[in-house]
Amino acid sequence: QKEVEQNSGPLSVPEGAIASLNCTYSDRVSQSFFWYRQYSGKSPELIMSIYSNGDKEDGRFTAQLNKASQYVSLLIRDSQPSDSATYLCAVSGYGKLTFGQGTILTVHP
Amino acid sequence: NAGVTQTPKFRILKIGQSMTLQCTQDMNHNYMYWYRQDPGMGLKLIYYSVGAGITDKGEVPNGYNVSRSTTEDFPLRLELAAPSQTSVYFCASSQKGLAGGKLNEQFFGPGTRLTVL
Numbered sequence: 001q002k003e004v005e006q007n008s009g010p011l012s013v014p015e016g017a018i019a020s021l022n023c024t025y026s027d028r029v030s031q032s033f034f035w036y037r038q039y040s041g042k043s044p045e046l047i048m049s050i051y052s053n054g055d056k057e058d059g060r061f062t063a064q065l066n067k068a069s070q071y072v073s074l075l076i077r078d079s080q081p082s083d084s085a086t087y088l089c090a091v092s093g094y095g096k097l098t099f100g101q102g103t104i105l106t107v108h109p
Numbered sequence: 110n111a112g113v114t115q116t117p118k119f120r121i122l123k124i125g126q127s128m129t130l131q132c133t134q135d136m137n138h139n140y141m142y143w144y145r146q147d148p149g150m151g152l153k154l155i156y157y158s159v160g161a162g163i164t165d166k167g168e169v170p171n172g173y174n175v176s177r178s179t180t181e182d183f184p185l186r187l188e189l190a191a192p193s194q195t196s197v198y199f200c201a202s203s204q205k206g207l208a209g210g211k212l213n214e215q216f217f218g219p220g221t222r223l224t225v226l
Contacts, residue, residue, distance in 0.1 A: 004151070034214070043220050044217050096167065098154075099151035099152045101149070102151055
């Protein structure tokens with residue numbers, strides 16, 4: 001089983017819809033959870049971090065964490081074509097950050 | 110602040126050649142990291158450093174070496190380049206390590222695209 005697993009996608013949603021990105025992790029001692037956005041040919045950019053169970057909202061983005069189920073998700077409300085990118089889930093544990101393989105999101109007009 | 114800078118942006122190497130990828134950060138971060146990203150994949154940790162003079166191996170260290178003589182700089186050395194090292198290399202830094210909390214957020218440089226032929 002991969003340490004951090006994401007839906008590989010691609011995920012395609014219409015403009016204005018909610019995009020839901022999911023991530024599961026295998027290490028129960030993981031403490032910090034991150035979502036990075038990566039445009040094609042660019043470096044990852046941190047968009048959300050979450051450290052405790054529940055929801056965390058920042059503008060159109062909501063991160064959800066459930067440590068009992070070892071599950072973290074990212075919701076993007078009112079999706080825009082500019083949200084089209086690869087979204088990387090990253091989980092910390094034992095002094096290192098482990099990334100999922102990423103989910104490609106396409107928002108079409 | 111420039112953040113994390115990397116040079117060069119692109120490089121083509123022949124098999125067996127060596128090179129150094131440069132990484133500099135101006136945020137006074139203690140922690141620095143080197144990742145590689147292969148097409149369609151996530152990032153894999155090569156080496157990391159928790160401060161000047163201290164480095165440790167990540168997930169995929171074979172074929173690479175690092176040094177950390179200053180807080181700002183963390184160069185990655187490739188010896189005897191192989192086609193398997195064709196990848197995009199990202200350097201990152203964070204104020205703290207990964208014990209939890211906001212200060213462990215990692216900031217990435219723009220990357221170096223390396224091709225070994």
